[in-house]
Amino acid sequence: MTSAETLRALLAEDTCHIMPCCFDALSAKLIAQEGYALTFMSGFAASASRIGAPDLGLMSYGEVLDQVRNITDATDIPLIGDGDTGYGNAMNVRRTVAGFAKAGAASIMIEDQLAPKRCGHTPGKAVVSRDEAFDRVRAAVDEREALRARGGDILILARTDARHEHGLGEAIDRAAKFAEIGADILFVEAPRSEGEMREVCRSLPGPKMANIVEGGDTPDLPNAALHDIGYTIAAYPLSLMAAAMQAMVTTLRAMRQDQRPNQMDFGSLRSRIGFDDYYAASERYESSLRLRSDD
Template sequence: MTTPADRLRALLAQPRLHTMPCAYDALSAKLIEQAGFDLTFMTGFGASASRIGAPDLGLMSYGEVLDQARNIAGAISMPLIADGDTGYGNAMNVRRTVQGMANAGCAAVMIEDQLAPKRCGHTPGKAVVGREEAYDRIRAAVDAREEGQDILILARTDARHDHGLNEALTRAQKFRELGADIIFVEAPRSEAEMREVCAATDAPNMANIVEGGETPDLPPEALEEIGYRIAAYPLSLMASAMQAMMQTLAEMKVGQPRSNLMDFMELRRRIGFDDYYEASERYATSARPVTGAREGS
């Protein structure tokens, strides 16, 4: 049986773009897989919002993020890329983060060069550490992989924001030299910059498409032509889910019928009730309610 990392390597070896809706919890990941996508990413923005009801500003701890990743990986069979933020400390913490995500069943983990506490890549106030600290983070992540963790390293730089594209490309090239498997230069601001990003290294590159963000929201065929191997959509599902929930709440507030609801039978099926009942038929005591039991027995 292939590992999650093996399945991701096979996807990246294909000379095409993989559209990657991002999950914020186990249920959203299941829906992505049911819709026929090949892989997903645990969005830090969405995980923070859904788990603690707070913005992605470094408020979630390593333990909380690891638990969220483990729950998502356990609910799907497709590869999951986890958001490892800054690694939650120094280089030794980065090693532990990589080890933890591998043990949780993740196919890859993203490590970035922001100052801690990190911020969402398309929000104000983010800054990056110096080059050597950034390189140490990726060096530590790669060391953890090379010492037996079956996981890919996605190296991210946010240097474009404060230091310009050239600095971001310099870091990306060094990350690849150090052994990163996937490169992510956050927030290029034009198609021309996106082309420079993809030409800078021989690594698979990931585009991060945030609706209303700084990077052009190009169609998949254009992203593929530019040279991207993965197109991540970190907020699309959460934004659509929140919009639908707000609509339903507004209708309930004024006593209107709830519109645009998933049919109850389909909801049960997608969550997994039908699969559970089918599997439980193998076990007589699990397939039917207990009868004849006396209190205290």
Template sequence: MTPANTLRAMLARDELITMPCCFDALSAKLIEQEGFGLTFMSGFSAAAARIGEPDLGLMSYGEVLDQARNITDAVSIPVIGDGDTGYGNAMNVKRTVRGFAKAGCAAIMIEDQVAPKRCGHTKGKEVVRRDEAFDRIRAAVDARDGGADILILARTDARHEHGLTEAIDRAAKFAELGADILFVEAPKSVDEMRTICDALPGAKMANILEGGETPDLSPAELQEIGFKIAAYPLSLMAAAMKAMVQTLQLLKAGSPRSDMLMEWPELRQRIGFDDYYEQSAPYATSRRD
């Protein structure tokens, strides 16, 4: 099955998909190794990991696509790519969707923010007019229907500026245009989350950012409300950054740091050294005597 068809099959099941988000090939491999069936390349985390900058539209289309390709090459589970605003007008959106499909992504997220976009839980967010937002999703769907083997995850950030009703109206139109998954960003209460799921058809995604505006509900609660996917965009990056800072502080102080570190044999195994040695064993030129 293609990545897109694998994701379609997952969405057809009567269960919530818990989706930790990755930021590079290694984090994606760890997600797969721990048994999760789906990941999302978080734009926030990818920008931080690749260019050391905040998620404010600073990464180019080419950089994002390259990051996505590295991730899909490293894992066998479906990967959703963050296509931001599509990097231009409707024709750019079509090219972006085709590019992510060729890179092996199972789905691509396209949103209605003004470019350059901003993280959904930070200040300064603005959305484009309805007609431009609809054109983006229409173009994305046209690219999919024109041969790109990929699902369309349509996102609206209208809740921040224009309220929940406008956000739901936009998402409903996205569904009418043919989007496969709907994402209303940053609802502020459980009641708002329930209203979104009751009002909108098809698969809906919840974005659970620890410390963000949306309530951090359990997977069971999210499924009961009606969500199909629960995304955790910063859990791995926040954990990794905390561990790295603490380790650096211990190193600077000359203190023991072994409790902070993954043991060498497990590190080698998770990165893939053992697999490499096993697969290269039949080839004499790959061995070093």
């Protein structure tokens, strides 16, 4: 199956998939190695990793697309890519969807924030008008259909951040229209209580995604509770980035004291990155064997 077909099959299962979010090829590879069925390229984490800057619309479309391509090249599990606001008007949205599909993404998220967008759990968010929001999703769906006609495929994850400025009712109304237009997955960002999460899932059709930011606005509930509420995917956008940053800071401070904290041993490090697989595949080539002996 294609990655989009694999994602559709996952969405049809009666479960809430735990989805650790990646930020580069290596983090995506680790997620796959640990047996997770899918991943999401977090814009927050990718911006931090790639350009060392906050997720405030600073990464260009080309940079984001390159990051998507690096991730899909490194792993076979379905990737949902963060397409932000689509990088312009409705025609830009279509180009963005086409680019993500060509890069191998199983799905793309398009949101209704005013550009430049912000992380969904930070202050200062604003959303575009209903008409502009609906046009973005309509353009994304149109491009999906055009791709299918040419033998391609991608799923559309439609996100609304309207809860912050306009309340939960407006967010649900927007998401319901996204579904009517043809979005495959719905994402109402930052409900603030379990009751709000239940209202979202009770009110909207099809697969829904919860976004769990440790310390953010949405309650960090156990996976069984998220499934009971009605979510199909539970995204954890910052868990790996926060863990990696904490480990690096701890190591850097320990090194100043001439200490080494517990860390992955060199053999495991090489194996996880892919040295063992590379050498196993290269054994049929004599010149590669010589390279290995010189390593």
